[in-house]
Amino acid sequence: MRLLVLASAIWTILAMAFLHHKTKGFGKRTLFSKPAGSPRKGALYAFTRGMAPWAKESVMLNLPSYVAGMAFHAGVFSAFGLMCLALLGFELPFFLLVIAQVFTLLGAIGGLSLFVKRIVKAELRGLSCPDDFVSNLLSTAFALLAFLWTLVPSMESLWLAEGALLLIYAPIGKIRHCLFFFTTRYHLGAFFGRRGTFPPEGNSHA
Amino acid sequence: MPELDELESRLDALVEGDFQRGLEVFRSKLKEAEASYLNSCVHCGLCASSCHYHRADATLENVPAHKLDVIAAVFKRNFTAMGRVAPGLVGARTFDREMAKAWVDAVFGRCSLCGRCSINCTIGIAMPRIFRAARAALGAMGLTPSDLQATVDNSLQHGNNMAITQEDWVETVQWIEEELQMEVDDPEAKLPLDKKGAKILFTVNPREPKFFPLSLQASAKVFWAAKEDWTLSSDPGWDLTNYGLFNCKDDEAGAITQNLVDAMERLGCKTLVIGECGHGYGAARWEGPEWLQKSYPFEIKSILELMDDYLREGRIHVDPSKNTVPVTLHDPCNLVRHGGICEAQRRVLRKSVTTFTEMTPNRAENFCCGGGGGQLSMARYKNRRIQSGGVKAGQIKDTGAKIVVAPCHNCIDQLMELNKEYKLNVQIKTVAEMVADAIVTTA
Ligand code: SF4
Ligand code: SF4
Numbered sequence: 001m002r003l004l005v006l007a008s009a010i011w012t013i014l015a016m017a018f019l020h021h022k023t024k025g026f027g028k029r030t031l032f033s034k035p036a037g038s039p040r041k042g043a044l045y046a047f048t049r050g051m052a053p054w055a056k057e058s059v060m061l062n063l064p065s066y067v068a069g070m071a072f073h074a075g076v077f078s079a080f081g082l083m084c085l086a087l088l089g090f091e092l093p094f095f096l097l098v099i100a101q102v103f104t105l106l107g108a109i110g111g112l113s114l115f116v117k118r119i120v121k122a123e124l125r126g127l128s129c130p131d132d133f134v135s136n137l138l139s140t141a142f143a144l145l146a147f148l149w150t151l152v153p154s155m156e157s158l159w160l161a162e163g164a165l166l167l168i169y170a171p172i173g174k175i176r177h178c179l180f181f182f183t184t185r186y187h188l189g190a191f192f193g194r195r196g197t198f199p200p201e202g203n204s205h206a
Numbered sequence: 207m208p209e210l211d212e213l214e215s216r217l218d219a220l221v222e223g224d225f226q227r228g229l230e231v232f233r234s235k236l237k238e239a240e241a242s243y244l245n246s247c248v249h250c251g252l253c254a255s256s257c258h259y260h261r262a263d264a265t266l267e268n269v270p271a272h273k274l275d276v277i278a279a280v281f282k283r284n285f286t287a288m289g290r291v292a293p294g295l296v297g298a299r300t301f302d303r304e305m306a307k308a309w310v311d312a313v314f315g316r317c318s319l320c321g322r323c324s325i326n327c328t329i330g331i332a333m334p335r336i337f338r339a340a341r342a343a344l345g346a347m348g349l350t351p352s353d354l355q356a357t358v359d360n361s362l363q364h365g366n367n368m369a370i371t372q373e374d375w376v377e378t379v380q381w382i383e384e385e386l387q388m389e390v391d392d393p394e395a396k397l398p399l400d401k402k403g404a405k406i407l408f409t410v411n412p413r414e415p416k417f418f419p420l421s422l423q424a425s426a427k428v429f430w431a432a433k434e435d436w437t438l439s440s441d442p443g444w445d446l447t448n449y450g451l452f453n454c455k456d457d458e459a460g461a462i463t464q465n466l467v468d469a470m471e472r473l474g475c476k477t478l479v480i481g482e483c484g485h486g487y488g489a490a491r492w493e494g495p496e497w498l499q500k501s502y503p504f505e506i507k508s509i510l511e512l513m514d515d516y517l518r519e520g521r522i523h524v525d526p527s528k529n530t531v532p533v534t535l536h537d538p539c540n541l542v543r544h545g546g547i548c549e550a551q552r553r554v555l556r557k558s559v560t561t562f563t564e565m566t567p568n569r570a571e572n573f574c575c576g577g578g579g580g581q582l583s584m585a586r587y588k589n590r591r592i593q594s595g596g597v598k599a600g601q602i603k604d605t606g607a608k609i610v611v612a613p614c615h616n617c618i619d620q621l622m623e624l625n626k627e628y629k630l631n632v633q634i635k636t637v638a639e640m641v642a643d644a645i646v647t648t649a
Contacts, residue, residue, distance in 0.1 A: 059252070127251055
């Protein structure tokens with residue numbers, strides 16, 4: 001099982017590297033207009049203050065979904081952390097284990113709630129393709145199994161197999177956003193930074 | 207509606223080669239950034255309410271991610287391995303007549319390219335960059351709405367988007383000059399035409415000579431008060447508009463930009479000043495050099511920055527008590543969010559009026575008035591334009607202001623329609639008009 005997880009992880013890394021390389025292959029745009037601001041500062045803003053919930057109206061208007069999403073991501077990352085430690089044979093100190101349990105459980109709940117939302121809300125359902133459901137289910141199950149494994153260690157094989165499946169699927173579907181989130185956000189920040197829009201000066205909700 | 211039928215019949219007449227050409231043009235517009243955007247959407251749906259179309263009419267078709275999705279579906283099918291292997295799984299679609307129709311509806315019919323969704327997207331997808339690539343592809347397939355294309359054709363054939371003759375333009379300038387001389391009681395007050403070696407070449411939206419001469423007169427008054435060395439051009443270099451930004455045919459957009467560059471060269475001016483027009487500023491300042499694939503050998507500024515400079519340097523003096531009616535400010539998307547000109551107009555207004563109330567939200571978070579992206583020229587989508595403009599109308603009402611200042615003549619056109627439709631009972635003015643009203647000449 002450990003070898004399967006390792007092979008899956010290697011596949012994920014190689015496939016993501018290939019996707020990145022392919023995207024790079026589209027080429028960089030040479031820009032001729034004189035910049036009004038700094039792309040670097042814009043990108044920095046996009047990754048920091050620009051991601052704060054209060055900086056985004058879309059977050060403030062959808063706080064429950066935002067919280068569920070954050071919990072979901074935290075849970076999946078915690079589960080990956082646990083998996084790495086399990087593969088390396090490390091045992092977590094008790095208080096860290098409790099934190100990991102809280103994160104993975106909340107992550108699974110967050111993932112499940114987003115899954116239900118996707119089914120129940122007509123607009124979101126209309127926006128979805130099968131990949132959205134598969135990606136959610138694989139990730140939610142991974143977080144949930146990680147939580148259960150902390151209570152029932154004999155579930156390790158099932159959890160690791162599910163983890164391998166998640167790793168194999170990641171570059172295939174929308175989980176690839178774990179790569180493209182960073183490149184997209186960088187480009188957004190650089191674009192608005194160059195134009196002097198990011199970082200913003202005034203309070204746009206005043 | 208003849209245009210509607212015409213576009214439908216153009217869609218019906220598409221043949222395989224058209225789709226191929228569309229795909230080629232679409233691909234040619236994509237660089238690393240756009241390829242990343244097209245791989246990024248997680249279908250969270252949080253962008254929905256950031257779009258004024260969706261605010262006004264909460265349907266799936268108006269969700270920005272859905273508009274993006276119809277484009278991304280074709281991208282996936284043609285340019286990604288998974289889109290070819292398992293199209294059903296990842297939502298990839300073949301570019302056929304049905305999809306072409308969906309593209310037209312999404313990028314021409316339901317988007318003003320305002321970019322508000324970009325900054326509210328969970329991931330950060332700059333959607334208008336994708337929508338512009340799709341518009342370019344549709345243009346190559348002969349699917350640009352004909353009234354939008356006619357506006358571009360006017361610029362290409364007549365040197366301005368309203369087909370104003372050179373004679374009419376020059377006469378109007380002379381007439382406004384006489385009006386200005388009377389207003390400021392100075393026979394030396396001028397609207398110089400073709401003054402070689404002037405420091406500034408000032409450009410205007412053709413709506414000014416055609417419908418809003420007071421706007422041009424107000425700008426001229428500001429230049430007069432600042433004792434500026436400026437000129438207008440009598441050749442096509444006087445028109446700042448460029449609807450090539452909206453039909454997204456870069457060669458046509460570049461040819462229109464070239465008019466400005468040629469006028470600058472012919473007159474030997476140092477600074478090209480773009481009058482109050484959002485898309486005109488965006489086109490000339492940001493996209494023009496990209497269309498021409500070269501940097502300008504001159505400086506380019508918005509008149510808003512210039513007025514801000516004048517006030518800061520004490521070149522003009524204003525008395526806000528001359529403008530006591532409550533004022534609010536509209537932020538044109540191409541000037542503010544996409545243009546980066548955000549604070550200059552605010553500093554100018556705060557000095558020129560007694561009561562200035564911001565809309566909420568404002569600046570880079572502003573809502574589009576609904577007239578951007580070429581919507582004003584596309585008659586077939588008029589109802590959607592007016593409906594989506596209801597969001598802006600609501601913002602205006604909430605401020606309680608009686609004057610809406612809009613540094614963009616396209617926005618002004620839309621706001622005037624909203625004024626009627628939503629019974630706002632406001633006056634709509636440019637920043638220069640407010641400044642001109644507040645100017646004190648004895649200081
Ligand atoms: S660019 Fe503006 S109009 Fe277009 S989808 Fe985004 S928010 Fe809506
Ligand atoms: S917010 Fe961004 S990632 Fe989420 S659905 Fe909209 S476009 Fe896609």
